[in-house]
Amino acid sequence: MSNNSNTVLGVLAGTAIGAALGILFAPDKGVNTRKKLVDEAVATKESIADTALDIRNTVASTVVANKETLDSKLESLVSDASYKADDVIGQLESKLKELKAKNKKLQKS
Structure with missing residues (x-):
């Protein structure tokens, strides 16, 4: 529990105990x-x-807020990974083009 919750519960318990003791010691039937x-x-x-x-x-509201934050971060991570994958694919395609050119040159020789 959070600090505020513990404080509230402590105040409630103290109030209840104080009220009960006050009633018990009060002169009444x-x-x-x-x-x-x-x-x-x-x-x-x-x-x-x-x-x-x-x-x-x-x-519940904290969980919902944290879920939304997590969803946002996950979406950002997936998007970043997608861009990086595109970069890697582009580099691989470029390297493949170079290798094909070298292979073609070697086959002519």
Whole structure:
């Protein structure tokens, strides 16, 4: 996970723990305390779910961006290789022409 994700999760965990301890040490009836704990647990669960969704979306967009960059680089590499192949073919054709000329000259002799 990234540093930001760890920070967000740490803040959420600290908030949940702090709220739970505050409720436990507050002078209130057991029924009310249990209800507050349940409410806080539900709120924390929803907050964590939202954070997880945000992280998933961030990762998905990063993957898409990196894929596009990779596709672009791959296309550039293939294009460069194609031009280099054309250069090599041109040089080979030139060399073949020279060899044919030499061979023709030798056959006349």
